[in-house]
Amino acid sequence: MTLNTQQGGKGPVRRRASTPVPLSHQSQPGVRGPRPNPIESHHPPLGSSSSFEPGDKALAMPHSSWSSDSADSDSSWESLYRVMLLGDPGVGKTSLVNLFAGIQERDLPEQPGEDTYERTLSVDGEEMTLLVMDTWETERQPQDEENWFHNYCLQVGNAYVIVYSITDRVSFESASELRIQLRRTRQAENIPIILVGNKTDLVRCREVSVEEGRACAVVFDCKFIETSATLQHNVTELFEGVVRQIRLRRDSKEANERRMSIYKRKESLTKKARRFLDRLVARNNKKVALKVRSKSCHDLSVL
Numbered sequence: 001m002t003l004n005t006q007q008g009g010k011g012p013v014r015r016r017a018s019t020p021v022p023l024s025h026q027s028q029p030g031v032r033g034p035r036p037n038p039i040e041s042h043h044p045p046l047g048s049s050s051s052f053e054p055g056d057k058a059l060a061m062p063h064s065s066w067s068s069d070s071a072d073s074d075s076s077w078e079s080l081y082r083v084m085l086l087g088d089p090g091v092g093k094t095s096l097v098n099l100f101a102g103i104q105e106r107d108l109p110e111q112p113g114e115d116t117y118e119r120t121l122s123v124d125g126e127e128m129t130l131l132v133m134d135t136w137e138t139e140r141q142p143q144d145e146e147n148w149f150h151n152y153c154l155q156v157g158n159a160y161v162i163v164y165s166i167t168d169r170v171s172f173e174s175a176s177e178l179r180i181q182l183r184r185t186r187q188a189e190n191i192p193i194i195l196v197g198n199k200t201d202l203v204r205c206r207e208v209s210v211e212e213g214r215a216c217a218v219v220f221d222c223k224f225i226e227t228s229a230t231l232q233h234n235v236t237e238l239f240e241g242v243v244r245q246i247r248l249r250r251d252s253k254e255a256n257e258r259r260m261s262i263y264k265r266k267e268s269l270t271k272k273a274r275r276f277l278d279r280l281v282a283r284n285n286k287k288v289a290l291k292v293r294s295k296s297c298h299d300l301s302v303l
């Protein structure tokens with residue numbers, strides 16, 4: 001993986017944790033600054049900060065989705081993808097995002113607060129810009145604010161990385177709950193979700209086995225990888241996987257749309273009947289599907 005910073009090769013772009021990225025944020029590689037739009041006032045230029053209020057309606061507009069037909073789904077929109085890190089406190093989200101951003105421990109600011117990083121990755125010869133957001137907090141006060149903020153996070157991501165620590169079973173259970181919450185919030189969407197078991201270097205303290213992690217990913221229909229931020233093990237693979245998962249969906253959506261428009265024109269009644277029967281058979285073959293999924297859930301380069 002090649003990490004290319006923007007802004008003329010300076011370090012990764014940071015944003016403040018308290019600055020939700022407006023849902024309509026769109027940038028083209030190399031183009032900085034907000035586009036003129038009604039919620040512009042909430043989105044400061046990169047590198048500067050702003051605050052937000054829970055319940056801010058302008059920010060809570062419906063998110064763009066893979067299946068969106070809105071005007072926002074043009075090619076410029078697709079040049080920047082929001083990746084949300086979710087998970088219990090202490091599981092290693094910040095450590096993972098720091099590795100993504102190329103930040104060494106000694107360079108970390110004394111006052112934490114910069115939790116969002118934008119970098120362009122080159123994977124398989126193609127560049128993609130990710131905005132990785134380590135803004136998930138579970139101890140916000142008051143509760144209303146926490147609920148609003150969680151809901152916001154679950155709405156705005158183009159991809160999700162749900163992290164647990166393999167040394168902490170409670171964090172594993174929270175990860176499953178988060179997956180359920182995500183499914184509820186983004187029901188109809190096929191967004192990439194990667195379950196990450198971090199801290200694999202702590203072998204003797206392991207509370208969650210690889211098999212359990214994998215089984216969870218199969219049941220919840222997401223990808224799975226184990227990492228160690230401390231040893232920098234599988235971290236590159238994780239973020240490359242995020243890029244590939246986004247790309248696979250983007251490409252398959254485009255291909256599907258093309259195929260469907262041709263198909264709809266040509267499809268005969270017999271074909272429609274056959275398709276219906278195929279679906280019926282597929283539904284009855286859930287067991288087979290589960291087996292196939294369990295084989296591929298750890299392969300982040302396939303759907």
Ligand SMILES: Nc1nc2c(ncn2[C@@H]2O[C@H](COP(=O)(O)OP(=O)(O)OP(=O)(O)O)[C@@H](O)[C@H]2O)c(=O)[nH]1
Pocket residue numbers: 087088089090091092093094095096136198199200201202227228229230231
């Ligand atoms: N041994 C080991 N420690 C890790 C690993 N990843 C993170 N840690 C440590 O776990 C602690 C918590 O890591 P963070 O990255 O701050 O975790 P977080 O999920 O961002 O926590 P919050 O900011 O509270 O949400 C730190 O002391 C890290 O050094 C890992 O892979 N192995």
